Amino acid sequence: MSLSLADRDRLDAFWRFCLDNQYFNIGYPESADFDYGYLQRFMQFSINNCGDWGAECNYLLNTFEFEKDVMQYFAGLFHIPFAQSWGYVTGGGTEGNMFACYLARELFPTGTLFYSRDTHYSVAKIVRLLRIKSCVVDALPGGEIDEDDLMRKIAAQQVRHPIVFANIGTTLRGAVDNIASIQQRLALAGISRQDYYLHADAALSGMILPFVERPQPFNFADGIDSIAVSGHKMIGTPHPCGVVLAKREHVERISVDVDYISAPDRTITGSRSGHAPLMLWAALRSRSFAEWQQRTRRCLNMAQYAVDRFREAGINAWRHENSITVVFPSPPPAVWKKHCVATSGNTAHLVATGHHRDSRRIDALIDDVIASAPVSGGSVT
Numbered sequence: 105m106s107l108s109l110a111d112r113d114r115l116d117a118f119w120r121f122c123l124d125n126q127y128f129n130i131g132y133p134e135s136a137d138f139d140y141g142y143l144q145r146f147m148q149f150s151i152n153n154c155g156d157w158g159a160e161c162n163y164l165l166n167t168f169e170f171e172k173d174v175m176q177y178f179a180g181l182f183h184i185p186f187a188q189s190w191g192y193v194t195g196g197g198t199e200g201n202m203f204a205c206y207l208a209r210e211l212f213p214t215g216t217l218f219y220s221r222d223t224h225y226s227v228a229k230i231v232r233l234l235r236i237k238s239c240v241v242d243a244l245p246g247g248e249i250d251e252d253d254l255m256r257k258i259a260a261q262q263v264r265h266p267i268v269f270a271n272i273g274t275t276l277r278g279a280v281d282n283i284a285s286i287q288q289r290l291a292l293a294g295i296s297r298q299d300y301y302l303h304a305d306a307a308l309s310g311m312i313l314p315f316v317e318r319p320q321p322f323n324f325a326d327g328i329d330s331i332a333v334s335g336h337k338m339i340g341t342p343h344p345c346g347v348v349l350a351k352r353e354h355v356e357r358i359s360v361d362v363d364y365i366s367a368p369d370r371t372i373t374g375s376r377s378g379h380a381p382l383m384l385w386a387a388l389r390s391r392s393f394a395e396w397q398q399r400t401r402r403c404l405n406m407a408q409y410a411v412d413r414f415r416e417a418g419i420n421a422w423r424h425e426n427s428i429t430v431v432f433p434s435p436p437p438a439v440w441k442k443h444c445v446a447t448s449g450n451t452a453h454l455v456a457t458g459h460h461r462d463s464r465r466i467d468a469l470i471d472d473v474i475a476s477a478p479v480s481g482g483s484v485t
C-alpha cells in the first residue's frame with residue numbers, strides 16, 4: 105500500500121493546516137488539550153467493540169475491559185450503583201440520546217416525548233427516525249424548558265406516559281432544565297414515577313457538573329432514567345465519541361442475542377469503535393478527581409473573564425451558573441466567520457473549553473466584537 109507523491113503532498117498540506125489551527129475552537133464545545141500519543145501504537149490494530157462489553161465476544165481484538173472501566177467511572181460520577189446500570193461508549197452525544205429515546209419508547213410505546221425549543225437539532229431527527237410521538241415545548245429566554253408550557257401540553261393532550269427529554273446544558277445558552285421541579289410538577293399532576301421517563305442530555309455539562317461545588321440536579325440520585333454525554337466535548341478526543349448510561353432494567357428490555365457475534369447486543373450500531381473506549385479510559389485515568397475539579401474551575405473562570413470583559417465594554421454578555429458557555433449578541437458575519445463562532449438568530453456564544461489556557465483567543469474575539477459593535481448614546485449594546 106503506498107500513496108502517490110501528489111497524495112502525500114496533499115496530506116502534508118492538511119497536516120500543516122491542522123497544526124496551525126489545532127486550538128482554533130472557541131465557538132463549539134470541543135476541547136483540544138489532549139495527548140493520546142501513548143495510544144498511537146494501537147492504530148495498527150483493527151479493534152472492534154461490537155455488542156455488549158459485558159459479554160464474551162468472538163471478535164478477539166476488543167477493548168471491552170477498558171470500556172467496562174469507563175462505564176464504572178461514569179456510574180460513580182452519575183450516582184448509580186454500577187450493577188444497576190448499563191451503558192456503553194457511543195459514537196457521540198447524538199447516539200446516546202437516540203439510545204435513551206429508544207429505551208423510553210420501548211418502555212412506553214404510546215408515550216409522547218417532550219423537548220424544549222432550545223434542544224439540540226438532532227433530537228427532532230431522532231424522534232422522526234424512531235417514530236416517537238413528540239411535542240415541542242417553549243423555552244424561557246435563558247434557554248430552560250418552560251415548565252408551565254410543558255405541564256399545559258401534557259394535560260391538554262392527556263398524556264399518560266410523558267417522556268421528558270431534559271437539557272443539562274443547552275447547546276446555545278448552556279441552560280439546565282430543573283429536573284427536580286419538573287418531577288415535582290409531574291407528581292402534582294398525578295403522574296406517578298413509574299409512568300414517566302426522564303432523560304438527561306448532558307452532552308457538555310455531564311463532565312462539568314460532577315466537578316463543581318453546587319451542581320444543579322442532573323444525575324440518577326436526582327431522578328433520571330438515563331444520561332448521554334459527548335466524549336469529544338469536555339474530555340477531548342481526536343474524533344467524536346460519547347457515553348450513554350441508563351438504568352439496567354430499561355436496557356434489559358432491548359437486549360437481543362446475536363449468533364453471528366456469539367454475544368448479546370444492546371447497542372444501536374453493529375460495529376463500534378474499540379479505540380474510543382481506550383481513549384476515554386486513558387483520559388479519565390490520567391486526571392484525579394481533584395484535577396478534573398481544577399480544570400473545570402479554570403474553564404469556568406475563563407468563561408467569567410469573558411463575561412466581565414464584554415460587560416466592561418457595555419456588551420450584554422452572560423452565562424448560566426456552572427456553565428462555560430458565554431452568550432452575547434451576534435456580531436456581524438465578518439467577525440463570527442473569522443473566529444468560527446456559532447450563532448443562532450441574534451445570539452452568539454463562545455465556549456471556554458480546556459485548551460483556552462490563556463485568554464489570547466478569547467481576547468482576540470472580544471476585541472473584534474467590541475470594535476464591530478454599534479455605539480449608541482456613548483455605550484455599546
Ligand SMILES: Cc1ncc(COP(=O)(O)O)c(C=O)c1O
Nearest residue numbers: 196197198224273274275307334
Ligand atoms: C445539548 C447537546 N446535545 C446533543 C449534542 C450532540 O452531540 P454530538 O455532537 O456529540 O453528537 C450537542 C452537540 O453540540 C449538544 O450541545
